[in-house]
Amino acid sequence: MNEELALRFEGIEHRRTTFRLGPLSLDIPKGYITAIVGPNGSGKSSLFRLALNLTQPDSGSLTMLGEKVGKYPDEYMKQRIGYLSEDSSSHDDSIRGNSKAEFHSFWYRNWDVNLYQELLQVFKIHDHQPLSKMSKGMRRKFEFTLAMAHHPELLLLDEPSSGLDPLAWKSMIEVLHRYMDQGDRTILMATHIVEEVRRLADYIVFIVQGQVLGVYEKDELFSSWMNLYVSCERASHKSLENMPGQCAIEHAGGTTYRVTTDRAMEAEQWCRQEDVAIVSRGSMELDDILAVLMEQSGFGIRAYEARGHGK
Structure with missing residues (x-):
């Protein structure tokens, strides 16, 4: 700015x-x-x-x-x-x-x-x-x-x-x-x-x-942060870690994975190039984005538990 x-x-x-x-x-x-x-x-x-x-x-x-x-x-x-x-x-x-x-x-x-x-x-x-x-x-x-x-x-x-x-x-x-x-x-x-x-x-x-x-x-x-639901064989889901802006990957059942990205346009282009099928897209609210940022910065719940403060 x-x-x-x-x-x-x-x-x-x-x-x-x-x-x-x-x-x-x-x-x-x-x-x-x-x-x-x-x-x-x-x-x-x-x-x-x-x-x-x-x-x-x-x-x-x-x-x-x-x-x-x-x-x-x-x-x-x-x-x-x-x-x-x-x-x-x-x-x-x-x-x-x-x-x-x-x-x-x-x-x-x-x-x-x-x-x-x-x-x-x-x-x-x-x-x-x-x-x-x-x-x-x-x-x-x-x-x-x-x-x-x-x-x-x-x-x-x-x-x-x-x-x-x-x-x-x-x-x-x-x-x-x-x-x-x-x-x-x-x-x-x-x-x-x-x-x-x-x-x-x-x-x-x-x-x-x-x-x-x-x-x-x-x-x-709001336009750059998105949850992409993609279809990917379990054996090759590790490749999703290379998706631009990838912040988190979660198994959503079957061959579907939810990938959180903060570079949505680049991520979608990557999916087309890598022949990864996008099943659906989900917008993210402020609290969802904040939760991811906290996790990345070491302030999230999982990071807190990893330091031995939780179960």
């Missing part, structure tokens, strides 16, 4: 008692939506906290919107950022929604009361209620509205659709598409929702146990 960058993590390492993030380097292009995907506890939220200067790395540096994080007072950078945390803060429970919005309007010079009111209507939010009286979904919609209402250049969304019903989720997707229409805005989001990634993301980052396993362009990822 050679585009102008919204975020750059360079040699970042952050150590805690029970978890270590990195060392990792990661570039987030400006003007696109990047989704971070990985199991719980992989370090997705830690990346957001580092970007917001809520915690500092033990080593490495972080550049955001062309400025080194920590160089300027937080107020300067946070004017340009919208952040939706995975969890609501209990400190705000007693505050009414409209009072919280008034507080935000004081701190953000680009606060747009018209946009705020528009989003309240879109999401059917009653902001006169104390935040503690809002349902989980209602509060999520309200906090999303606060993150959007000052026209940030960069949106950091940690599990944005958590608690949303299908109609609210659809509205959120539409709002984010409109937000990106300007062309120079950026979203970095962490999500478990496959359809969310499909509908929104331009790039996908896989992260596991504090390590980046890969960065992929979304459409290329």
